[in-house]
Amino acid sequence: MIRFEHVSKRYGDSLVLDDLNLEIATGEFTVLIGPSGCGKTTTLKTINRLIEPDKGKIFIDDQDTSQIDKVKLRRSIGYVIQQIGLFPNMTVEQNISVVPKLLNYDKARCNEIVRELLALVNMPYEEYAHKYPSEMSGGQQQRIGVLRALAASPPIVLMDEPFGALDPMTRRILQDEVSKLQKKLNKTIVFVTHDMDEALNMADKIIFMNKGKIVQMAAPEEMLENPADDLIRSFMGKHSIDNESLPQTAADFMRSDIYSCYRNRGVREAIQQMARRKVDTLLVKNLDETYAGTVSIKNIRNHGKDMKTIEPLITQENAVSYVDEDAQVCFDKLLNGQDSYVVVLNHDQTIAGIVTKTSMAKSLADAVWGDSQ
Amino acid sequence: MTLNMVMSHFYLVAAAVVLTIVIGVPLGILAYFYKSVRKIILWIVEVLQTMPALALLGIIMVFMGAGKPTVIIGLLLYSLLPVVQNTYIGLSEVDPAIKEVAQGMGMTKLYRLWHVEMPIAFPLIFTGVRIATVTSVGTAVFAAFVGGGGLGSLIYRGIRISNMAMILSGTFVLMVMAVGCDGIMSYIEKRLYRRFSPAKPYNE
Amino acid sequence: MSHFIALYGKRLSSAIITHFWYVVISITIAFIIAFILGILLSRMPRRANLILPVISVFQTIPGIVFIGLLFLYNGMVPSTVVIALTIYAIFPILKNTYVGIINVSEDFKEAAKGCGMSPFQILMKVEVPLALPSIITGLRISTVYTVSWAVLAAMIGLGGLGELIYAGVSSNNNTLIIAGAIPAAIMALLFSLAIDLLRKALIPKQLRRDNK
Ligand SMILES: Nc1ncnc2c1ncn2[C@@H]1O[C@H](COP(=O)(O)OP(=O)(O)OP(=O)(O)O)[C@@H](O)[C@H]1O
Ligand SMILES: [Mg+2]
Numbered sequence: 001m002i003r004f005e006h007v008s009k010r011y012g013d014s015l016v017l018d019d020l021n022l023e024i025a026t027g028e029f030t031v032l033i034g035p036s037g038c039g040k041t042t043t044l045k046t047i048n049r050l051i052e053p054d055k056g057k058i059f060i061d062d063q064d065t066s067q068i069d070k071v072k073l074r075r076s077i078g079y080v081i082q083q084i085g086l087f088p089n090m091t092v093e094q095n096i097s098v099v100p101k102l103l104n105y106d107k108a109r110c111n112e113i114v115r116e117l118l119a120l121v122n123m124p125y126e127e128y129a130h131k132y133p134s135e136m137s138g139g140q141q142q143r144i145g146v147l148r149a150l151a152a153s154p155p156i157v158l159m160d161e162p163f164g165a166l167d168p169m170t171r172r173i174l175q176d177e178v179s180k181l182q183k184k185l186n187k188t189i190v191f192v193t194h195d196m197d198e199a200l201n202m203a204d205k206i207i208f209m210n211k212g213k214i215v216q217m218a219a220p221e222e223m224l225e226n227p228a229d230d231l232i233r234s235f236m237g238k239h240s241i242d243n244e245s246l247p248q249t250a251a252d253f254m255r256s257d258i259y260s261c262y263r264n265r266g267v268r269e270a271i272q273q274m275a276r277r278k279v280d281t282l283l284v285k286n287l288d289e290t291y292a293g294t295v296s297i298k299n300i301r302n303h304g305k306d307m308k309t310i311e312p313l314i315t316q317e318n319a320v321s322y323v324d325e326d327a328q329v330c331f332d333k334l335l336n337g338q339d340s341y342v343v344v345l346n347h348d349q350t351i352a353g354i355v356t357k358t359s360m361a362k363s364l365a366d367a368v369w370g371d372s373q
Numbered sequence: 374m375t376l377n378m379v380m381s382h383f384y385l386v387a388a389a390v391v392l393t394i395v396i397g398v399p400l401g402i403l404a405y406f407y408k409s410v411r412k413i414i415l416w417i418v419e420v421l422q423t424m425p426a427l428a429l430l431g432i433i434m435v436f437m438g439a440g441k442p443t444v445i446i447g448l449l450l451y452s453l454l455p456v457v458q459n460t461y462i463g464l465s466e467v468d469p470a471i472k473e474v475a476q477g478m479g480m481t482k483l484y485r486l487w488h489v490e491m492p493i494a495f496p497l498i499f500t501g502v503r504i505a506t507v508t509s510v511g512t513a514v515f516a517a518f519v520g521g522g523g524l525g526s527l528i529y530r531g532i533r534i535s536n537m538a539m540i541l542s543g544t545f546v547l548m549v550m551a552v553g554c555d556g557i558m559s560y561i562e563k564r565l566y567r568r569f570s571p572a573k574p575y576n577e
Numbered sequence: 578m579s580h581f582i583a584l585y586g587k588r589l590s591s592a593i594i595t596h597f598w599y600v601v602i603s604i605t606i607a608f609i610i611a612f613i614l615g616i617l618l619s620r621m622p623r624r625a626n627l628i629l630p631v632i633s634v635f636q637t638i639p640g641i642v643f644i645g646l647l648f649l650y651n652g653m654v655p656s657t658v659v660i661a662l663t664i665y666a667i668f669p670i671l672k673n674t675y676v677g678i679i680n681v682s683e684d685f686k687e688a689a690k691g692c693g694m695s696p697f698q699i700l701m702k703v704e705v706p707l708a709l710p711s712i713i714t715g716l717r718i719s720t721v722y723t724v725s726w727a728v729l730a731a732m733i734g735l736g737g738l739g740e741l742i743y744a745g746v747s748s749n750n751n752t753l754i755i756a757g758a759i760p761a762a763i764m765a766l767l768f769s770l771a772i773d774l775l776r777k778a779l780i781p782k783q784l785r786r787d788n789k
Contacts, residue, residue: 050690075693085688089706089784098692098702132783148692158691423765425725428758431742435751507637514639518746525641532645532732540649544642551637 001026002047002156002188007056009042009212016042017053018212024190024205026061026155029182031199032192033235034209040192043209044158047190048077060156075099078149078157078187082164085145086133092118092144093129099152117147120184121177139170146178150185159191163198175201196235200224200365208232221358250330251323253363254344254353260285263292263311267300270310283343283351284314290349294318318343323352330355379546382523385441385516386509386554389448393505397453398498401460402486414457422454426515434519444513444521451512452505459501463494496565503558510551524550585756589741593760596737599727600768603659604720607666611719612712614667615674616700622679632675636668640726648733658730658737665726666719673715677708709780717772724765728757738764 002024009017016039024030032040045051046058049070058065065073086095096117097110105113115125121143133141142162149157159178163171179202182189193199199206200220208216208223216228227233260283261270270282274297281296293314300313307313319333319342334342334355341354400418404411421429430447437443467490475489517525524543531539618628643661651657681704689699705712731739741757744750 048691050687071693071695073693074691077691079688079691081684081688081691085684087685087688087703087707089703089709089781091781098689098694102693102698132781134783420766423721423762423769425728425738425758425761425765427725427728427739427742428761428765431746431754431758432762434746435754439746511637511639514641518743525639528639528641528645529732532641532648535649537646537649540642540645544638547639548634548637552634555633555637 001059001061002190003059003062004043004046005057005059007043007046007053007058009039009046009051009053016212017046020056020212020214022207022214022217024188026188027186029179029189029191029202029204031203031206032190032209033194033196033199033206034215035231036194038209039212040194040209041160042212044160044190044192047156047158048074048079050074075102075152076154076156078152078154080142080145080149080157080159080162082161086141086148088133091130091132092136095133095144096148096151098148099154103152105152113151117150120181121147137170138166139174142166142174143177146174146181150181150187153185154187156188156190159189161192161194164193164195171198172201178202197365208235224361225357249323249327250321250325250342250344250355251352253327253330253360254323254355255359256353258283258351258354260351261310262287263314264309267307267310267313270295271297271300281318281340282310283354284310285351289351291320291343291345291351292316294343320345321355322347331360334360378522378524378527379550381441381521382510382513382516382525382547383550385444385448385513385521385523386506388441388445389452389509389513390502390506392445392449393452393456394502396449397456397501397505398460400453401457401498402464404457404461405464406482411461415461418453418457421450424451426451426512427518430515430519439520441516441521443519444516444523447515447519448509448512452509455501455504455508456498457501459497460494463497464490466497467493496562499558499562499565503555503562506558507551507555510547510554514547581752581756585741585753589756589760592736592738592740592757593764595730595735596724596727596739596761596764599655599658599662599730599737600720600723600764603662603666603723603727604716606659607663607719607723608670608716610663611667611670611715612674615671615712616678616705618671618675619678619704625679628675629672632668632672636672638665640665640722641729641732644726644729644733653733653735655735657733658727658735662723662727666723669718669722670712670715673711673718674708677711677715678704680711681707710776710784713772713776713779716775717769720768720772721765724761724768728761 004020004022007017007020008015020043032043034040042051046053047060047065049065052066060068087098090098093111093114096114097105100110100113114129118125118128123140123143128136128140128144133144136144142165145162146159149159162178163174166174175198178189181187191202203220206216206218206220206223207214208228210231216223216232218226223232224236227236259273259277259279261273263284263286274280274282280298281294284292284295286292293316295310295313295315299315300310303313317339319337319339321330321333321342321344323344323346325344330342330344333339334357341356343354344352346352397418400414404414426447429450430443433443433447437446464486471489471493472485475485480489513521513523514525514528515521516523517529524547527543528540528547531537531541531543618624621628640662643664644658647657647661651660678700685703685707686699689703694702727737728739728742730737731741731743738757738761741753742761743757745753745755745757
């Protein structure tokens with residue numbers, strides 16, 4: 001776990017980090033995002049003490065980093081930067097084994113590490129280990145940069161716009177690779193970007209910074225759904241959409257893993273289900289699986305205390321759409337109505353799914369950049 | 374020390390540099406245009422620069438006798454490298470897109486060279502000339518040994534008659550001349566670079 | 578030819594040997610001093626715009642001046658030549674070491690820092706290797722010039738190939754001039770060839786930009 005406590009940094013007159021407080025859980029993929037100059041890089045570098053804060057403390061697993069020897073600290077934290085970063089005077093193998101060598105691992109072990117890591121990204125050892133950075137493409141170089149950061153199995157890896165200089169395709173591929181590596185190796189990753197797509201694609205948690213402060217810290221969907229201010233919204237707005245490849249019908253935008261219950265269920269049971277799933281409404285089905293309506297926690301709170309079943313609380317006011325309905329019509333219902341989702345029905349009146357703002361954005365993103373799963 | 378000595382030193386350098394430009398730039402252009410002679414040209418100017426100055430002057434003297442022409446030719450051969458090399462590099466590093474555009478407009482090879490490539494390569498060529506000039510100021514000292522005059526004879530005489538002041542004053546003037554040339558030409562160079570798109574200069 | 582060898586052979590071979598040692602000894606000492614000095618100077622890069630011009634100005638002093646001045650102080654002994662050539666040879670190596678190191682991009686240094694290298698490790702594993710092309714270029718310039726200025730050892734009667742050239746020039750004996758000049762030229766070429774080989778051995782092919 002990484003914890004910032006009242007961290008401030010000043011360059012001359014400008015306060016670059018303004019009393020920063022945050023916590024990054026172990027194994028979490030955290031993305032720092034924000035406009036240029038907002039202090040992302042500075043925040044990141046205070047973690048491995050490339051920059052020392054003026055005030056405040058940073059803890060890693062409850063240990064005050066200012067008490068740890070800088071050089072030792074850095075060897076235990078992986079670090080990837082946007083610019084080349086690979087040492088041009090060293091081969092791939094030498095680059096990857098820089099930190100293991102600093103830690104005095106023996107030759108055999110270094111070699112083993114190199115082989116394992118190259119295998120992780122499908123770059124055959126024989127082909128790549130003895131190449132120099134200048135002999136590889138930008139994408140390949142940056143892969144090696146990532147591997148180098150992972151070489152000594154640091155629990156934490158810091159990445160500062162690692163893919164900033166790559167073309168969108170390569171970028172996308174590397175994002176997926178890093179996501180996979182992170183899940184597989186269970187690293188805590190702090191990742192800086194100014195690209196919202198990248199953040200949405202990779203993050204467990206997004207920290208949006210502006211002027212040295214945290215504006216919003218939330219999961220990607222949450223941020224998409226409830227951006228804290230106009231600046232964040234405009235960052236999201238970048239999700240440019242290519243009309244031609246767009247999916248056309250409501251079904252294309254819905255999520256089908258929905259929570260529903262039968263109309264004869266008890267109020268208490270419904271409340272429990274809502275609590276467990278962290279939702280505020282449930283879809284209700286008739287016994288023959290057809291759509292009956294919805295029941296909301298608000299309704300239950302206002303009227304449902306004495307009821308036995310949810311049946312009387314069911315309303316049919318929620319917007320409904322059909323699977324083959326034009327996506328645009330469906331969006332209108334979602335965006336212009338009061339409801340937080342549109343129920344999508346099959347033609348036999350059974351429930352097919354719901355379209356939420358999140359599912360909509362996700363499908364759009366998938367349509368534009370390819371399926372992320 | 375007489376003003377005469379300073380002037381004759383300056384004359385040796387100036388004459389050599391002018392000749393270097395007159396011969397070096399076309400050689401650089403040749404190297405740029407014709408792949409077949411490129412290697413040979415670049416190799417020869419490099420070998421020439423490797424030669425010990427006095428050895429080179431001695432050999433020339435065998436053919437031309439003692440005197441200023443020997444020194445000037447020696448300095449010329451000695452200074453070709455930076456000028457030829459920078460001309461070649463400057464021309465070949467002109468952005469291919471620009472060359473293509475020029476070609477697309479229907480310019481001939483020579484027209485293009487004169488109106489597009491040379492102007493772009495000019496700052497780099499100038500850098501070569503500057504390096505050649507500054508180096509020549511120092512190398513021209515050898516003139517003293519083959520009857521070419523200049524500040525070298527002053528220093529040489531100082532050494533022979535153990536006159537420290539003479540050596541130092543000769544050296545001082547020489548340094549002023551070298552630093553002065555370098556300063557003035559660097560200044561022009563910087564302005565050139567600001568005006569043209571720079572390529573990577575040849576540096577000692 | 579055989580006549581020539583009978584006449585000058587011994588003089589020539591001893592001149593070559595003397596010349597060779599002048600160069601090798603001066604360059605070796607100069608390199609060690611300049612390399613260390615260059616590294617030390619590079620630790621204070623803020624003074625760069627002060628240090629560099631000073632080195633460059635000193636570089637404009639012709640070798641003859643060092644030889645002449647030392648001759649006045651030190652007399653007609655071989656150490657005069659060696660010390661003078663050493664001092665002269667320091668400047669190009671020093672400048673190129675210094676420039677090579679301070680030109681190593683911040684990115685690499687930061688990446689090295691981020692990897693947890695100590696300042697000394699950064700110097701030895703990143704800065705010096707990346708500055709090596711520049712350092713070797715400096716070595717080459719120094720060597721070529723030293724071969725050239727070593728010719729002047731003869732000016733103060735201390736032998737070397739200059740002796741033949743010198744004697745030839747003053748007695749108008751072309752054979753003698755050639756006998757000194759050609760070996761000197763060949764020696765210069767061989768030295769620069771040796772340095773090219775060194776360069777190839779030390780710098781991976783991928784890092785060599787074929788300018789120097
Ligand atoms: N060494 C420094 N001296 C003075 N100011 C600095 C220094 N380093 C950074 N700053 C300033 O601190 C602010 C934050 O810099 P930082 O590099 O953290 O921004 P960033 O969010 O990473 O921006 P970007 O997206 O452009 O990389 C900027 O205004 C920058 O100009
Ligand atoms: Mg940054």
